[in-house]
Amino acid sequence: MDTTVADTLIGTTIDGRYRITGRVARGGMATVYRATDERLERTVALKIIHPSQATNVHFVDRFTDEAKTIARLTHPNVVAVYDQGRHQGLPYLVMEFVQGKTLRELLSQRVKLTPVEALAILDQMLAAIAAAHRAGLVHRDVKPENVLVAEAPSGGSADLVDAVVKVADFGLARAIEASSVDDTGQLMATVAYVAPELVQTGQADARTDVYSAGVVLFEMLTGRVPYDGAEPIEVAWQHVDNDVPVPSTIAPGLPPVLDQLVSRATRRDPGSRPTDAGAMLSEVQAARDGLGVTHAETAMLRQIPGRPGAGDATTIVPTVSAPDATAIVPPVQGGNYQASHRPSWARLPEQGGRSSAPHRRSAPPAAGAAGFFEDRRRVMLTALVALMALVVIGSTWWVTSGRYTETPQLLTMSQDQAVAYAKQQGFEVFIGDGQYSETVPEGSVVSQDPGPLAKIVKGDTIRVILSLGPEVHPVPELEGQELTYAKAELEALRLKVKQGKAVYSDTAPEGVVISTDPKAGTELKPGSTVTLVLSKGKAPITVPNLVGENINNARTILAQRGLQAAEETVESDKPADTVIGQSPKAGTGAEKNTKVTLQVSKGPAQLTLPDLTNQPCQQAQATLQGMGFQVQINIDPNATVRQQNPPGGTPVPPNSVVQLTCFL
Incomplete structure (x- = not known):
């Protein structure tokens, strides 16, 4: 089978x-491949x-020097560099292979992350960059494409809080720094994340990476970058002219500490930012600690049985300072709370006139007066108790029901309608992660939290999930990939894998995928089966070159190699029985008894001679020459044709000789 693989490096050994x-990815400066280190079997x-980059001598030299430096930079959040060299004049790096996705792929899939997830990823990013800063290196191109998120150690690939994050492309940092612009005068940085000083002066230090990390945090929280524009240079100068907005202006409800982190990291004046990634890391860890406590307290509150909203989506509850949370009660002498400490309206009638101070004896009041005051005291006490009961009942109603209302029905609405x-x-x-649905159209609300008609505090936030439509996944491009990698990629999409019959290939190495059924790009539902056809390598028999051979010789040559001849005759100006074409082509691999189709010439097409007798000799000569024949005249060329050889009506090959005998 003759299958062409687009990338000629696949299958080669460096x-x-x-x-x-x-091939894993192709970027602006390099292409990344998956490879097997056959010496260490990893x-x-x-x-x-x-x-295009290899022609820049300064770039190549700095790239090679930087590779040696990065190879000595050992940190769990830095993609390790194992080796470096050249292949066909092109510098290459051998690096740690991280099984996972780039942060860009995650954001493309999920749009934005939760605050806890964003800080967990940023924490590890900054740890890697801080290690480089301590070694005197500046990354200069911190962006989601250079952040790899590996599967969580727990096995839950969706749990980003536990995922392992690694930062890549440190190897290009100093090489780029060799010049602030490329040969065309363009700024060599990703404009969406570029720091103002890099635009204005081309100079970068550790604070430049802090700025880019702040923009990455902004994008993780909001699902977009701060600036866009028609031209890259337009975007770059917006970083110089404007302050990066706080993320809560785009994603309302974010904790203020996240606005503060983004603002600190993206100050236009480098001197106002954290001094390096290590300093910013300390601020992020403090924010994570505070955010984690808040979420833990909220989760505990939501588990209280009977509490309105228990089981609803988590809401961040602001912490309360100690003076406001607890009332201080002065201690009571003697360890007992005496009746005299009660307010007058709460004392029993017999306690009303008691006093700890000595008093003079007085005459008892009249019986009628005593009864009047006693009744009045009881009425007042009853009224006060009733008032307190109303206050308690009213407060309880407000806390448990009064401040709540019913959640509006947003299901099946479009995003704009729901908002x-x-x-x-x-x-x-708040728009959460999307969810596949067979019944709700794409872009419409498939679920909400709290649910419709549930209790909710007036003015609170409703979390909605938009439908992604029916779950379908395009079959990925797997040609040239090893079986293990292809199976893993398909299974990650919840597609079943079937291994088809392996076939020979002249271009694909043994064991790699040469085709899929259905073809790449076909959209399938989870559970659908994709058949992988693997290469057996080149077939054992090489088809010889038979063009120009006589058909009899061609048959003999094929038989000697264990191949069969299949013939078809065609019109040709080549001599009859000459092989003028073949399929498969010469050099192609073939199995034993494979048929090789040979195109065999019939010989030149023949022409029928006209009858020229009794015509003037010179006129007959002109007619024959016009038809492509050679003419030989005998006796008298000025006479009349009396004989011709071959005679008229005879089929002859083009360019044949015709004899004319002319006399009076």
Whole structure:
């Protein structure tokens, strides 16, 4: 089978050690491949610089020097560099292979992350960058594409809080720093994350990476970058002219500490930012601690049985300072709370006239007066008790029911409709991660929290989940990939894998995928089956070159190699029985008894001679020459044709000789 693989490096072995098994990604400066280190029997990532960059001598030299420096930078959140070299004049790096996704892929899938997830990822990012800063290195291109998120150690790939984060492309940092602009005068940085000083002066230090990390945090929280524009330079200068907005202006309801982190990291004046990634890391860890306590307290409150909203989505509850949370009660002498400490309206009648001070004896009041005051005291006490009961009942009603209202019905509405209707009712809306649905159209609300008609505090936030439509996944491009990698990629999409019959291939190494059924790009539902056809390598028999051979010789040659001849005759100006074409082509691999189709010439097409007798000799000569024949005249060329050879009506090949005998 003749299958063409687009990337010619796939299947090759670099320096006799690194066998390339598939392409992972292609960037602006290099292409990353998955490879097998056949000496140590481990999977690695191999990054090869593009030919356009290899012509820049300064870039290549700095890249090589930097690779040696990064190889000595050992940190669990830095993609390790194992080796470096050149292949066909192109510098390459051999790096740790991280099984997972880039932060860019995660954001493309989820749009934005929760505050806890965003800080967990940023924590590990800054730890990696801080290690580089301590070694005197500046990354200069901190962005989601250079952040790899590996599967969580617990096995839950969706749990980003426990995932392992690694920062890549430190190897390009100093190489880029060799010049602030490239050969075309363009700024060599990603404009969405570029620090103002890099735009203005081209100079970068540790605070430049802090700025970019702050923009990455902004994007994780809001699902977008701060600035956009028609041209890259327009976006770059917005970083110079404007302060990055706080994320809560785009994603309402975020804790204030996150606004503060983004503002601190993205100050236009580098001197107002944290001094390096380590300093920013300390601020992020403090924020994570505070955010974690708040979420833990909220979770505990939501588990209280009977509490309105218990079991609803988590809401961040602000902490209360000690003076406001607890009333201080002065101690009572003697350890007992005496009746005299009660307010006058709470004392029993017999306690009303008691006093700890001595008093003079007086005459008892008249019986009628005593009864009047006693009755009045009881009426007042009853009224006060009733009032207190009303206060308690009213407070209880407000805490348990009065401040709550019913959650509006947002299900099946479009995003715009849901947001508009919720605001009309006095609520904010938070858009959560999408969810596949077979019944709710894509982009419409498939669930909400709290649910419709549930209790909710007036003015609170409703979390809605939008439908992603029916769950379908396009079959990925797997040609040139190893079986293990192809199976893992399909199973991650919840597609079943079937291994088809392996076939020979002249271009694909043995064991790699050469085709899929259905083809790449076909959308399938989870549970659908994808058949993988693997290469058996090149077939054992090489088809010889038979063009130009006589058909009899061609048959003999094929038989000697265990191949069969299949013939078809075609019109040709080549001599009859000459092989003028073949399929498969020469050099193709073939199995025993494979048929090789040979195109065999019939010989030149023949022409029928006209009868020229009794015509003037010179006129007959002109007619024959016009038809492509050669003419031989005998006796008298000025006479009349009396004989011709071959005679008229005879089929002859083009360019044949025709004799004309002319006399009076």
